[in-house]
Amino acid sequence: MEIPYQIFGSESSIDLDVCFFVDDLGTIQENHETIKVYIEKSEFNSGKKVNANLAVVQNGIIESSFKGAEDELNNALFETYHLHAQKFERRICRKVERNLDARIERCLRSLVSYFTRTLYRVEAKTALRGNTGDKIMFLDSIQLNRVEDFGKNGSVTEVYKSIAFQLGITLALLESVELYTKESILDYYPDLKNYLGREKQDSKVLQAYIEKFIELMKKRNYETERSN
Template identity: 45%
Template structure:
């Protein structure tokens, strides 16, 4: 790499179609545009060394062995994901993360709710979904409840349905497991916990969305139980 002072770690599933990489920086850029530009710049510097897969980059600020700021996702999830999966990958630097942090279950559920809606924001449900994404958590939940995933086939022009199904299955499995105090960070861990999700996580063709519908129903029941306990119902 040109910037040899920039440390990075690979993390996540060993059989991902891309490289999940987090770059450790001293200070997080203030704007989304600057964060994106920096992540692209750093990714480009890794392509020559790791040309076989697309680089899926994240940025993080680390202090005293734990992550305190991230570009994408949440601090707690990325921190623990690195600790759990660092050893699964060939690494160029010693692990900077030394401390497990407590997971924020409610934040994970709020993010999962938004992501599930976002995944289908270009389907035939686009009108109600885009409106719900701007509304409070109660509207989001009721909108998700109104979606019949069995009728969703086209995720939008140029979209890969298998990728969307994989992402939905990953989020649902990870979130429902965390709700039951189990942290999962790879596709295989989710498959071991929820074998029904394997066809989606492995991007197998001709998968029936009924399974996704059932997991969505479980998620809705769980988040409805938790909403009254939430101190915050939006992503900060």
């Protein structure tokens, strides 16, 4: 019996994002092995690299997932089902309320992690071990134009694309707008086009987006500390 799954995410993605639906999750190692077996059994034959996840669905929404936040995965699956030729019927029946704090923390951690193989490696690793304020301070101190090599984290254009994607979906969510594809981010932030298309290495616009995000985070962090 073939394991049910859904393809999701951007139509134009160079990878194939897939979520397999399972009855329960195992350990991290068991989940990795499960994904490997399921990919082999499914035989996608798309020529694309498959990025797979596992999720448990109850009452039409994701109860738990192997990778990422359940609310974000749930809504991404719901919103992008129609963008791909699907083999199985829709499993996700409705959207759920987003956890903004979790999305912010994931964005901060992702952005900082891209610099762990650069001249900022020591500061980046220290920030990752720290709290939200430490990550904000680190990002406030970096200049993209100083980084010519991101090491094993990817090429400059690949990392810029990832940074642009993280910033796009997070900045939009701060405005109560949910974006789940490159195309939707481009509609909302058209000046990120070259980064999302892996076409541009000039960092000026992307640096401005980082600075905008950091200013919002400083204000948010300050207001949170005051309320406590």
